[in-house]
Amino acid sequence: MTDTVLRISNVNKAFGGLQALSDINLNIEKGKVHAIIGPNGAGKSTLLNVCVGLLTPDSGTVTFNGGTNVIGKSPHEINQMGLARVFQTPEIFPDLSLLDNVMIPAFAKRDGAFHFKLFQSLSGETKITQEATEILASVGMDDKLNVIAGSLSRGDKRRLELAMCLIQRPHLLLLDEPTAGMARHDTNKTIELLKKIKEDGMTKIIIEHDMHVVFSVADTISVLAQGAIIASGTPDEIRGNPVVQEAYLGGAEL
Amino acid sequence: MMKQLMNLLKKQSDLTTILMFAAGVLTMPIWLDPIGANYPDLLQKFVIFGIFAVGYNILFGLTGYLSFGHAVFLGVGSYAAVWSFKLLTMNVLPAILFATLISGLIAAAIGFVSMRRSGIYFSILTLAFAQMFYNLAYSVLIPITNGETGLQLRMHDPRIIDNYFSDPLPGLPSTDFFGMSMNGYSGFYFCAVVLILAFYIAMKIFRSPFGMKLKAIKSNQHRMRYTGSDTRPYLITAFIISGMFAGLAGALLAVTDPLAGAERMQWTASGEVILMTILGGVGTLYGPLLGVGIIKYLENIFSTINESVLQQFFSFLPQWGENIMVSVVSPFVGEGWHLTLGVLFMIIIIFLPGGLMEGFSRIQKRYRKAKIKDNQSDSTKE
Ligand SMILES: Nc1ncnc2c1ncn2[C@@H]1O[C@H](COP(=O)(O)OP(=O)(O)OP(=O)(O)O)[C@@H](O)[C@H]1O
Ligand SMILES: [Mg+2]
Numbered sequence: 001m002t003d004t005v006l007r008i009s010n011v012n013k014a015f016g017g018l019q020a021l022s023d024i025n026l027n028i029e030k031g032k033v034h035a036i037i038g039p040n041g042a043g044k045s046t047l048l049n050v051c052v053g054l055l056t057p058d059s060g061t062v063t064f065n066g067g068t069n070v071i072g073k074s075p076h077e078i079n080q081m082g083l084a085r086v087f088q089t090p091e092i093f094p095d096l097s098l099l100d101n102v103m104i105p106a107f108a109k110r111d112g113a114f115h116f117k118l119f120q121s122l123s124g125e126t127k128i129t130q131e132a133t134e135i136l137a138s139v140g141m142d143d144k145l146n147v148i149a150g151s152l153s154r155g156d157k158r159r160l161e162l163a164m165c166l167i168q169r170p171h172l173l174l175l176d177e178p179t180a181g182m183a184r185h186d187t188n189k190t191i192e193l194l195k196k197i198k199e200d201g202m203t204k205i206i207i208e209h210d211m212h213v214v215f216s217v218a219d220t221i222s223v224l225a226q227g228a229i230i231a232s233g234t235p236d237e238i239r240g241n242p243v244v245q246e247a248y249l250g251g252a253e254l
Numbered sequence: 255m256m257k258q259l260m261n262l263l264k265k266q267s268d269l270t271t272i273l274m275f276a277a278g279v280l281t282m283p284i285w286l287d288p289i290g291a292n293y294p295d296l297l298q299k300f301v302i303f304g305i306f307a308v309g310y311n312i313l314f315g316l317t318g319y320l321s322f323g324h325a326v327f328l329g330v331g332s333y334a335a336v337w338s339f340k341l342l343t344m345n346v347l348p349a350i351l352f353a354t355l356i357s358g359l360i361a362a363a364i365g366f367v368s369m370r371r372s373g374i375y376f377s378i379l380t381l382a383f384a385q386m387f388y389n390l391a392y393s394v395l396i397p398i399t400n401g402e403t404g405l406q407l408r409m410h411d412p413r414i415i416d417n418y419f420s421d422p423l424p425g426l427p428s429t430d431f432f433g434m435s436m437n438g439y440s441g442f443y444f445c446a447v448v449l450i451l452a453f454y455i456a457m458k459i460f461r462s463p464f465g466m467k468l469k470a471i472k473s474n475q476h477r478m479r480y481t482g483s484d485t486r487p488y489l490i491t492a493f494i495i496s497g498m499f500a501g502l503a504g505a506l507l508a509v510t511d512p513l514a515g516a517e518r519m520q521w522t523a524s525g526e527v528i529l530m531t532i533l534g535g536v537g538t539l540y541g542p543l544l545g546v547g548i549i550k551y552l553e554n555i556f557s558t559i560n561e562s563v564l565q566q567f568f569s570f571l572p573q574w575g576e577n578i579m580v581s582v583v584s585p586f587v588g589e590g591w592h593l594t595l596g597v598l599f600m601i602i603i604i605f606l607p608g609g610l611m612e613g614f615s616r617i618q619k620r621y622r623k624a625k626i627k628d629n630q631s632d633s634t635k636e
Contacts, residue, residue, distance in 0.1 A: 054480075076480075076482050094473055103463075103466070121458075
């Protein structure tokens with residue numbers, strides 16, 4: 001018997017005439033890394049957008065941690081429940097230092113969605129500063145604590161965003177193509193990182209085009225094509241599934 | 255050694271910062287003397303508008319939300335203070351507290367509505383509110399504002415508290431702080447102390463997690479929401495604080511000259527504080543004060559320079575040279591000080607979008623680089 005962290009039930013979403021998601025049902029189990037793969041425009045990001053409160057679906061529910069329906073909740077409420085997301089295009093605070101970038105999510109986690117204390121001194125926040133430094137060290141960027149985040153390379157921005165999510169220790173972490181648009185050596189660095197954080201027991205949904213990454217980190221894989229889930233299973237099952245090979249992988253050898 | 259000193263200056267503790275700041279403000283009559291700016295009226299303006307700009311910077315500098323209507327709070331603060339003088343007492347303390355409170359309440363209402371939008375729509379909403387208040391002051395609100403004449407002290411004002419303790423003296427009373435007159439230099443020193451307090455509050459906000467969150471909202475509000483912060487209450491709080499600072503400044507204008515008029519709320523006054531902030535450096539601790547200094551100096555000193563002063567200044571030149579110089583320079587001084595301000599502003603926006611503070615930090619960086627080079631060449635010699 002396993003716990004379900006996120007239960008997506010009968011979710012539909014259309015943009016004009018385009019059915020981006022049709023009747024999606026998905027259970028994400030605690031402690032697992034669940035990969036969602038599928039061709040461009042399949043609806044993968046749209047599905048995550050529904051989960052974090054960026055989009056409201058036309059119908060369906062998304063329940064988190066066995067209880068609350070997150071549909072209709074605002075993004076900060078969903079995050080406060082313990083759901084963090086790395087976006088497909090990096091969303092960081094470009095004008096702030098790396099340390100600040102990571103400290104802010106930590107404050108939100110500790111202080112809640114709004115915290116009216118004007119005169120706390122930043123220099124007294126040794127615990128969170130320490131924590132932020134450690135997280136940045138774990139993604140290999142502790143040599144850049146005071147660098148302004150906007151000046152980072154694309155790969156580093158993604159790793160920074162990952163650190164911003166990790167410091168919150170979310171119940172569920174959503175990763176939207178963490179290696180997209182990266183140079184080869186950057187990708188390898190990120191894969192190493194993903195493997196490392198696989199060990200921490202945090203539940204994750206990862207969207208990824210790089211099959212090498214998917215098969216090395218995922219416990220479960222779901223395949224999305226034209227807004228519908230056409231297969232779900234362990235990496236081995238997906239590898240051997242003829243429908244998947246046909247629809248998505250174009251018969252290529254896995 | 256040099257580096258340590260630099261680091262020390264960079265990471266000034268709260269105490270050293272505020273002590274240095276207080277020393278700088280309180281000695282203004284001394285160091286402003288050589289440039290002819292040492293007279294109480296102007297000194298008072300420097301510090302009062304300093305409070306206005308420091309508060310405005312908490313909103314615009316930290317969150318990036320550009321309000322076009324902050325002069326409303328300046329006006330509200332003045333009216334509230336004068337009413338406190340009329341109804342209660344000539345002591346400035348209740349007036350200041352009352353004005354700050356009232357402007358905070360009005361800022362809460364305006365902020366609550368305006369913060370529903372961001373960017374240009376936010377700016378337009380604040381401008382609309384400001385114009386509304388400005389026009390109401392001449393119509394519906396005349397019982398409160400006394401319309402075109404402006405709100406003034408009168409002989410037969412109730413002044414409940416004052417009249418309870420002593421019989422009214424003949425003539426119009428004047429404002430005081432427990433016996434300390436608010437005219438001339440003592441008025442300046444009183445306002446200066448208020449500025450120091452206001453600056454201290456702003457500095458604490460700048461150096462708190464709260465201030466850091468405001469900067470994060472400016473940098474990427476989207477990210478802020480998806481990492482669990484409800485940005486709206488943060489923004490409204492910043493709006494209210496800056497409104498209260500403006501109300502405080504408005505009250506001090508009435509403290510030093512107990513009279514309030516609606517022209518204080520005109521959109522040009524809102525524009526002025528934006529100019530001051532940008533000129534000095536948006537989002538920096540000292541920049542807005544620098545902007546206030548420059549604009550108020552131009553407005554009050556530069557505007558008094560006339561042709562005869564210029565002729566004297568250029569009298570070392572031969573007659574034809576003097577004539578040329580006077581005719582070239584005269585459009586920029588006296589009535590033409592706006593031209594100087596405009597040109598200065600354009601130069602800043604184009605070359606130093608971070609304001610004069612950016613210029614200073616560039617110079618400092620260059621100096622530091624030169625220093626490092628010096629040290630290196632020194633050590634290779636050894
Ligand atoms: N906000 C939107 N408005 C209109 N159409 C949208 C919107 N968001 C997504 N779409 C459309 O929905 C479809 C699914 O998009 P989505 O971004 O979910 O794809 P994806 O699987 O993430 O693709 P990719 O691998 O390229 O990121 C696409 O056809 C896209 O154009
Ligand atoms: Mg996508």
